[in-house]
Amino acid sequence: MRSSNPVFSRRGFSRDNGYAGFNTAPQAGYAQGNPYAQNPYAQNPYAQQGVGAPPQAPATTDRMTMDDVVVRSAITLGTVAVGAVLAWALLPVTATSYGLAVGSAIVAFVLAMVQNFKRTPSPALILGYAAFEGVFLGVISEMYNSRWSGAPFQAVLGTMAVSAATLLVYKAGWIRVTARYARIGMAIAMAFLVVMAVNLLLVVFGVAEDGGLRSFGPLGALVGIIAVVLGAFFLTLDFKQIEDGIAYGAPRNESWLAAFGLTVTLVWIYLEMLRLVAIFTNND
Secondary structure (H helix, E strand, O other), rough: OOOOOOOOOOOOOOOOOOOOOOOOOOOOOOOOOOOOOOOHOOOOOOOOOOOOOEEEEEOOOOOOOHHHHHHHHHHHHHHHHHHHHHHHHHOOOOOHHHHHHHHHHHHHHHHHHHHHHHHOOOOHHHHHHHHOOOOOHHHHHHHOOOOOHOOOHHHHHHHHHHHHOOOOHHOOOOOOOOOOHHHHHHHHHHHHHHHHHHHHHHHHHHHHOHHHHHHHHHHHHHHHHHHHHHHHHHHHHHHHHHHOOOOOEEEHHHHHHHHHHHHHHHHHHHHHHHHHHHHHHOOO
């Protein structure tokens, strides 16, 4: 499954595994207008083998289920939580711990990118990403809490609220994940990332002051709200891909990619919620 975070390119389920990857032409039997119309789950992977029916065992075992996704997601998010709690408890708020947080974030990013370009899911890479991401979140959360008491707890509640609301809207059918929906959302996300990259460069070179678009003022709040909405958008794509993977018989190990994608998105939303809480409670 593709990573949910727009920092990463959104890939499909692992390529070259007999079920996976996105082809360039739509497959028969899949709904018109679906952004995943190229998904080979839409066709019988045994259809071109020249046999009347696939072997019985592959047809009934080793297929991804919702339970698989839930369990792997719980493991991955639990690893993030454990890393965050340990970092919060063991690392004081100092310049050294801030440097450690940046280093952990870089390692987590590298591990995520390696997994993002692998053809098959690697639980070791995914859990390694979760552990280092947890250390980063723990240090950053402690820093925010030292200035804005209770901000991390409120950010967790906000992340849960956004995720629950997105799932409710998705399951109720109020949002239809179509090709047009995905294209427009991805275009907005890429434009957002380009603007944020330019803003970062302007801040680094002293052209923009106080964080520029990422300041702790009204403009920063608006940008943060847009980022949270984009996170919710990527959640809907993740939900759709999980549904499609289960419906068309994705291999069970693909549930690790589902967990990876959901974790990246939830981390994205949490960080943005943390900033928003700080902005709305900022009395300076």
